Amino acid sequence: MANEAKTTSEYLLEVEHLKQYFPVRQGFHTVMLKAVDDVSFAIRPGETLGLVGESGCGKTTVGRSLLRLYQPTAGRITFDGKVLLDTGEQYDENGRPVLDASGKPVKGPAIEPDMFPFRRQMQMVFQDPYSSLNPRMTVEDIIGEPLDVHKLYSSKAERRDKILELMELVGLNAEHAMRYAHEFSGGQRQRIGIARALAVNPKFIVCDEAVSALDVSIQAQVVNMFEELQDKLGVAYLFIAHDLLVVHHISDRIAVMYLGKVVEIADADELNGSPIHPYTLSLLSAVPIPDPETARHSKRIVLEGDVPSPLNMPSGCPFRTRCRYATEQCAAEMPPLSDRGDGHMVACWNK
Amino acid sequence: MSENNTLLQVENLHTSFFTDNGEVRAVNGLTFRLDAGKTLGIVGESGSGKSVTAYSIMQILAETGRIVEGSVKFKGEDLTKWNAKQMQAFRGSKCSIIFQDPMTSLNPVFTIGYQLEEAILLHTDKTKKEAKERAIEMLTLVGVNEPEARVKQYPHELSGGMRQRVMIAMALACEPDILIADEPTTALDVTIQAQILELMQELQKKMGMAIIMVTHDLGVIASMCDEILVMYGGRVCERGTADAIFYHPAHEYTKGLLRSIPRADNMNERLVPIGGTPINLLQMPEGCAFCPRCDAAMKICLTQKPDEYRVGDDHLASCWMNVKELYDSQEENGNGE
Numbered sequence: 001m002a003n004e005a006k007t008t009s010e011y012l013l014e015v016e017h018l019k020q021y022f023p024v025r026q027g028f029h030t031v032m033l034k035a036v037d038d039v040s041f042a043i044r045p046g047e048t049l050g051l052v053g054e055s056g057c058g059k060t061t062v063g064r065s066l067l068r069l070y071q072p073t074a075g076r077i078t079f080d081g082k083v084l085l086d087t088g089e090q091y092d093e094n095g096r097p098v099l100d101a102s103g104k105p106v107k108g109p110a111i112e113p114d115m116f117p118f119r120r121q122m123q124m125v126f127q128d129p130y131s132s133l134n135p136r137m138t139v140e141d142i143i144g145e146p147l148d149v150h151k152l153y154s155s156k157a158e159r160r161d162k163i164l165e166l167m168e169l170v171g172l173n174a175e176h177a178m179r180y181a182h183e184f185s186g187g188q189r190q191r192i193g194i195a196r197a198l199a200v201n202p203k204f205i206v207c208d209e210a211v212s213a214l215d216v217s218i219q220a221q222v223v224n225m226f227e228e229l230q231d232k233l234g235v236a237y238l239f240i241a242h243d244l245l246v247v248h249h250i251s252d253r254i255a256v257m258y259l260g261k262v263v264e265i266a267d268a269d270e271l272n273g274s275p276i277h278p279y280t281l282s283l284l285s286a287v288p289i290p291d292p293e294t295a296r297h298s299k300r301i302v303l304e305g306d307v308p309s310p311l312n313m314p315s316g317c318p319f320r321t322r323c324r325y326a327t328e329q330c331a332a333e334m335p336p337l338s339d340r341g342d343g344h345m346v347a348c349w350n351k
Numbered sequence: 352m353s354e355n356n357t358l359l360q361v362e363n364l365h366t367s368f369f370t371d372n373g374e375v376r377a378v379n380g381l382t383f384r385l386d387a388g389k390t391l392g393i394v395g396e397s398g399s400g401k402s403v404t405a406y407s408i409m410q411i412l413a414e415t416g417r418i419v420e421g422s423v424k425f426k427g428e429d430l431t432k433w434n435a436k437q438m439q440a441f442r443g444s445k446c447s448i449i450f451q452d453p454m455t456s457l458n459p460v461f462t463i464g465y466q467l468e469e470a471i472l473l474h475t476d477k478t479k480k481e482a483k484e485r486a487i488e489m490l491t492l493v494g495v496n497e498p499e500a501r502v503k504q505y506p507h508e509l510s511g512g513m514r515q516r517v518m519i520a521m522a523l524a525c526e527p528d529i530l531i532a533d534e535p536t537t538a539l540d541v542t543i544q545a546q547i548l549e550l551m552q553e554l555q556k557k558m559g560m561a562i563i564m565v566t567h568d569l570g571v572i573a574s575m576c577d578e579i580l581v582m583y584g585g586r587v588c589e590r591g592t593a594d595a596i597f598y599h600p601a602h603e604y605t606k607g608l609l610r611s612i613p614r615a616d617n618m619n620e621r622l623v624p625i626g627g628t629p630i631n632l633l634q635m636p637e638g639c640a641f642c643p644r645c646d647a648a649m650k651i652c653l654t655q656k657p658d659e660y661r662v663g664d665d666h667l668a669s670c671w672m673n674v675k676e677l678y679d680s681q682e683e684n685g686n687g688e
């Protein structure tokens with residue numbers, strides 16, 4: 001089989017031209033909500049890629065569709081040298097779809113292997129801990145479930161030891177094991193979700209707002225734990241969060257999304273020190289400094305213009321309706337991600 | 352101070368859950384007061400009883416949960432003595448809550464428009480048509496764009512932050528006297544967060560709404576709150592203004608909390624969490640609840656619960672260290688003279 005052939009690559013995960021559209025009823029007809037629209041990025045083994053952007057810009061959808069929890073509309077995903085998904089579209093070196101003589105996109109064979117063998121390697125910590133945990137299950141069984149599914153223990157005692165070890169790792173008491181998920185506080189539930197994702201020793205974890213419900217001290221403990229696991233086992237993360245300080249702290253590189261598209265990717269320090277894309281600039285100027293004096297005097301940055309919606313995308317660059325630098329070209333065509341040196345990728349015509 | 356300005360008075364509140372494993376003492380003697388038009392911030396460790404405090408006020412505890420001691424007074428009347436019908440009227444029209452987890456209060460099988468309209472119809476005397484308009488208006492105010500299309504969607508079709516905003520819209524639509532916001536902005540980026548906080552403050556000014564803001568976000572606390580409670584193990588360990596708490600923390604837990612924040616200058620270092628394991632509520636320590644994890648703990652901390660000591664104007668903390676410092680300084684002064 002084609003997808004069994006391992007190709008060598010410096011990347012653990014490669015996502016190319018990923019699209020995820022949802023049909024939405026509007027009046028009498030159905031329109032396509034373009035939650036993720038042509039997104040490409042790659043993650044090395046043991047690397048953390050931060051993913052930031054406005055609420056509703058498609059971060060969770062990227063995470064869910066690359067684990068194929070949704071059926072992606074289009075794209076190609078490679079994990080550990082194996083193809084996870086390929087819907088067959090072909091692209092030229094400028095990232096434009098290859099068309100045949102009649103203007104139809106040229107399509108190669110589609111590949112869609114069974115996900116089960118990959119499930120153990122790729123895990124997700126969900127944004128909404130309440131709906132992702134079964135409230136009628138004990139914590140022991142929630143964390144033990146993936147161990148059961150993948151048969152990762154030889155005795156009951158080993159299963160229990162593993163579970164207790166995981167609970168300690170995320171700062172839960174051993175006596176919590178027999179309690180039901182609904183008996184826990186918000187932050188405790190979030191940590192149950194993290195322990196569950198870690199149970200199967202995955203190579204890659206999507207952390208979707210995985211620390212956002214935690215107080216700063218436990219947040220620090222969990223962030224440290226993620227980093228230690230990475231040092232020890234080489235786990236790679238896609239770290240989705242809106243807290244830019246935490247993202248900067250944990251990430252090697254950061255990708256910035258706007259309205260379903262990636263507009264900038266760079267090394268974490270580089271992105272924070274010298275951002276290029278106009279949207280990234282405004283995003284970073286709004287980082288709240290954890291200090292009462294500063295917080296009282298900081299002014300909220302107001303982006304001019306209407307906030308566009310993924311139901312009604314502007315032509316060309318999605319940011320152009322709020323961008324100070326927008327020109328005619330921005331309305332005509334979406335700028336491609338181009339390298340501005342050392343892998344600092346930016347999609348903008350004018351910056 | 353005028354007594355009649357007080358909306359809510361919680362006194363010596365104890366709330367427990369009676370589970371198969373024993374009594375979980377989630378709240379252990381909590382006292383605070385909330386005046387009209389004011390904002391009270393609650394911070395504290397995950398599991399310290401912040402949400403349970405909110406649920407106790409609303410009396411929406413899980414089946415196994417019960418207020419075992421203390422009172423919750425709304426305009427002088429003890430809510431713990433009210434019957435189910437009175438409480439029903441209290442919730443929603445007098446006091447609204449924004450839940451920490453949007454999916455606990457949104458029903459997955461109804462569109463968000465339907466749920467918003469139902470809430471408005473139930474708690475106000477608006478007509479169906481007015482409720483519909485109000486729903487759209489509220490969604491616009493919380494920054495959900497294309498509200499006409501969004502009202503037809505189901506909760507799972509929205510992003511995490513949008514669901515949170517729908518819930519905020521629902522709580523604010525009924526113009527309550529008291530708004531309890533339990534981590535209302537955890538899923539929101541800073542720009543939208545600012546917009547929402549502004550909206551709350553506007554309503555506060557307009558209608559004298561009082562707000563209880565549960566959050567671990569320092570920026571939110573600093574810009575919004577008149578008074579802050581720091582909770583640990585179901586009790587208040589420190590209370591005071593934002594400046595007092597952040598610039599002169601007087602409880603060892605608060606100090607540890609402030610040390611663990613990621614800042615611009617510690618990007619490439621490990622963060623400093625508070626050591627040790629969180630408290631086991633089935634087996635509360637005899638002395639100070641924070642003692643097993645406290646670097647500064649003394650003998651007395653093991654056996655005796657510290658009382659609240661005044662450490663500044665409007666600034667109280669329950670930590671024996673303050674008593675020790677007081678003695679030390681008195682001794683120094685005594686020797687010097």
Ligand SMILES: Nc1ncnc2c1ncn2[C@@H]1O[C@H](COP(=O)(O)OP(=O)(O)OP(=O)(O)O)[C@@H](O)[C@H]1O
Pocket residue numbers: 022023024033034035053054055056057058059060061062127242310507508509510511512513538
């Ligand atoms: N199952 C679905 N059906 C229809 N629309 C959906 C579905 N899932 C997501 N969407 C839409 O896709 C867009 C992106 O949502 P997504 O959850 O990915 O945002 P996000 O970046 O994670 O935002 P947040 O920070 O608020 O969590 C939103 O407009 C949302 O309404």
Ligand SMILES: Nc1ncnc2c1ncn2[C@@H]1O[C@H](COP(=O)(O)OP(=O)(O)OP(=O)(O)O)[C@@H](O)[C@H]1O
Pocket residue numbers: 182183184185186187188213215368370375376377395396397398399400401402403404413415416451632
């Ligand atoms: N239904 C329940 N049954 C048993 N214990 C419960 C129940 N609900 C909450 N608890 C316990 O009560 C304690 C306080 O929970 P609460 O939800 O108030 O914490 P919190 O301060 O809101 O924390 P977080 O910041 O994580 O949301 C926790 O230890 C929790 O496990």
Ligand code: SF4
Pocket residue numbers: 277278279317318319320321323324325326327330335347348349350351
């Ligand atoms: S491409 Fe044009 S509209 Fe888009 S960010 Fe750049 S200048 Fe602004």
Ligand SMILES: [Mg+2]
Pocket residue numbers: 059060061127208510511512
């Ligand atoms: Mg999301």
Ligand SMILES: [Mg+2]
Pocket residue numbers: 185186187401402403451533
């Ligand atoms: Mg809570």
